[in-house]
Amino acid sequence: MAKKIYETPMLDELESGPWPSFISGIKKLRDDHPDERIQEVTSSLLGQLEHSYETRKGYWKGGTVSVFGYGGGIIPRFSEVGSAFPESKEFHTIRVQPPAGNYYTTSMLRQLGDSWEKYGSGLQTFHGQTGNIMFIGTDTDGVQHFFDEVNEYGFDLGGAGPCVRTAMSCVGAARCEMSCTNEHGIHRLLVNNFTDDVHRPALPYKFKFKVSGCPNDCQNAIERADMAIIGTWRDDMKVNQDEVKNYINAKGENGRQYYLDNVVSRCPTNSLTLNDDNTLTVDNHNCVRCMHCLNVMPKALHPGDDHGVTVLVGGKRTLKIGGLMGTVILPFKKMDTEEDFESLVELAEEMIDFWAENGLEHERTGEMIERIGLVNYLEGIGVEVDPNMVGHPRESSYVRMDGWDEEAEKWFERKAEAASA
16 A cells, blocks of 8 residues: 655745755655655654644653663653554654764664664664764664664663763764873763663753863763763973964964964963964963864964863753853863772762752752752762862952961862872
8 A cells, every 4th residue: 555645835845945954854765765664654754743833732742661671761752643643653762872982883874774774764863962873763662673683783772861861972082182081981981880870760860971082072061961071181281383383374474463363362361472483382370271272273282291181060951940061070180090980980979879869859960069059069979179169250359368378278288188198
């Protein structure tokens, strides 16, 4: 029996603009895919979507769908108008964890695609906002079969619900010369350690790890992760003065002015000076690692050699109290030895355990910190207060200074005792 083709005048309008449309992709599956089942499913999907546009109402409802031994990873979608569009009445999404740094071989991508066309609609997104590969559209029976097949060749479900979500890491040292840490090693260690918390939701809400190899933060970890791990350095920036001159000379007679306007004057802490002989001086003490100068002049400027990570906590998008950016809780941590990696995982365990015990239902870590205060949180996870823990610059210029010298002396004494221990 020939598939039913639904009239979709409103969806057709989405193809009329200058940019590629997802409607065109679904139509291609409907019209050209060799599997009649996928043709019927995508045709039905288009029909329901057109109906939603006409009525200005969504018709997907949730439910409970999972695979044996897991409590999450599947986003259930049951249609409230399944009688009118029966081929897509069940259209569940399966979240699958990507490899660290989103590295694939082309053969693996084809293998994933073949498995999904066997049991699903053929619709995929690389990658969802939470970091997963999103396999969109299968029925309840297909969920278990698809999982079994991809799990057999090495892939696992991602997080969904109140759990530790799928971690993300940037492309890292394999492709980026700015990398200051082993992003993929950190990513893999965290995922392996918290696999049970990913698959069996038992937390107040979601908890996300994201790892960026340098302060460019290509993962937007500071804005999106409950625990953001950012590669950085603490010695002097490396400057190749010959390359600085090459950059300037390449711009011709306006070269010096160009780099004064686009690099030196844009340093947020005025830490750069372009000397009369076209060499560059960096005030490393005041450099805040914004990365702008390194990005504009990558051959001339490079991170120092004393690498480590900065750890921030509490980043998230809008929820109860609006968006939050992460607050520094470890200004610098070396990541050279196996013990360094283990201590980072131990810190993550303390953070999750404390939040699990003290967070309210549907409350992210950053919102809990806003409620109980950063000092109480740091005490709860066993981290000492450090003057470099900065959430945002102070908003009032009227700050009492009395007692600061005494407190600073106490802090330096504690640091000296810790160093000698």
